[in-house]
Amino acid sequence: MATELSTPTYLPSPQLTPREGDLFNLDAALTEEERAVRDSVRAFVDEKVLPLIGQCYVEGRFPKELIAEMGANGYFGANLPEEYGCAGLNNVMYGLIMQELERGDSGIRSFASVQGALVMYPIYAFGSEEQKRHYLPKMATGEVIGCFGLTEPDYGSNPAGMITRARQQADGTWILNGAKMWITNGSTAQVAVVWAKTEDGDESGKSIRGFLVPTNAKGFKAKDQKGKLSLRASDTSELVFDNVHLPADAILPKSGGLKSPLMCLTQARYGISWGALGAAMACYEEALSYSKERVMFGRPIGGFQIQQVRLADMLTEIVKGQLVSLHLGRMKDIGTFTPQQVSFAKRNNVNIATDIAREARRLLGGSGILAEYASMRHMANLESVYTYEGTHDIHSLILGQAVTGLNAFGG
């Protein structure tokens, strides 16, 4: 009996031939709507972000003037359902939005990641119906801005050790004390999702719960962190809670244990795996175009073998990263992706992006150190991305544990 050979046709757009700039024809792996979403965000970034971001970076300010339009366009929490005012997109579309925003700047993408994956997502996943109806539609439009407070001055990679404490009073209300550090959007936000322990002597973090804290509450202070040499077009703040009194319904009722904030991080890290590729694409494209224009020793530097190796390496790593994120996104859409896979993608894609940004900067010679060009800005930004949402090392340990079954976090 002859066996039947089955050839799955998994490309959604097999009719597409490789476009200039898309050597590997990755467009064929996207649907028409996915490409439409990407192209729309790309046009927004080209027209609204790129003209001002270099200056914002130098000034060290987040371009707040873009928030309303980003909201109106549907970029915040875009993979959450339409019934809460969100765009209801699939996860590949969501990833493509992150890619395009970070092609502008990691600070812009960070803003959208925090708003969508770290604030809207926990409200959606752990919030009461009332909290969802109250917050999500206004956060989707950017009318309300959120921040996510997990990291503390003494507990970064190991949040289970956090000190911040919420004590429930006899009347059911809460008193919050503690401090958070490195909080993106901290000074811009109207609401903070704060993670705090609710029991004494909890070392494992099993009593950690999420709280919705209005940033104008008495005893809440946010202070800008000064002197950043990375992610300068982003607001990063220290939060202090000094006997902040919260109503009983400030708690996210379905949150429970360290697992809850980690679930948020899994969402955000998925988006970051795409975002870092956007930064890498911007650097690669800048380097490519510079290499064709800059003439040295009588020819465009792109005509020298050294620079061609550089460009070929950059392109190769970007394409590999895109295939990883795309596969991850398809698995996320059918609900089979795992946090270890997300660690894989975050770790690899951010790492290759830092290398690509540095190589692009080098290819640009002296011009490469200027804010007029994007590569060095991305290079410096990506150092934050390398550290936040689980440092590169921490993701190595997660992968190491996944393959060996041995926990190396303790040493």
Place this chain on the structure above:
Amino acid sequence: MKIAVCIKRVPDMDVRFKIAPSGTAVDETGLKFDISDFDGYAVEAALQIKEKLNAGEVVVISLGGDVVQETLRKAMSMGADRAVQLKADGTHVDSFAIASALAAELKDGGYDLIMFGRMSIDTAHGVTGAIVAELLGLPCVNAISKLEFDGRTAKMRRELEGAYELVECALPAVVTIDEGIARPRYPSLKGIMAAKKKPLESKPAQLPAARLSLDALALPPERAAGRIIGEGTAAVPELVRLLKEEAKVL
């Protein structure tokens, strides 16, 4: 107000074109397509009219193979209410034949306003709108940069060299749109999702026999390398002389 906007799918102009082996068409391998620029302004202008009046319908129409459905969906993702594909495979170069097929579709549509781009950015004939107006017996105003209404009267502005012209005409009318009118919006993400659910009707184009054929396409000759004649203000007199005597552009 019921508005029709006729849109054309054209290749992205920022690439190096190759001619297909037939010699009469562009090689479409690897090209990216979008709504022709001026047609995009027309879609935006139509949407703004509808939004201002808070009533009416914007219908987008395109003639071509099934690939134009993507172009139509893009216009619907910007906000157009529905779309009509006049199905015609192959390339069509006879503007009169195309205008006839469009006019046949538009005739009984009950449109108050029919909009076109001033010209398509690929073939740049710039006559389709005017021929449609003629076939439908409607007034036609070309290349307008502003459009307002006073009841059933359209008031328009046209840019001229160093001056402008104000024109009025009664509706229904055909207008073609210049770029000054409105910058096309990006489709919002919700718009992109909504476009999938909007009606897109496909029917055969009633194309009369073409009386015009395209015989050959050729790329312009490679431009010779530029010449640097000097630096700073010292070079200006020589530059002016060459522009006058050699290039003959002054």
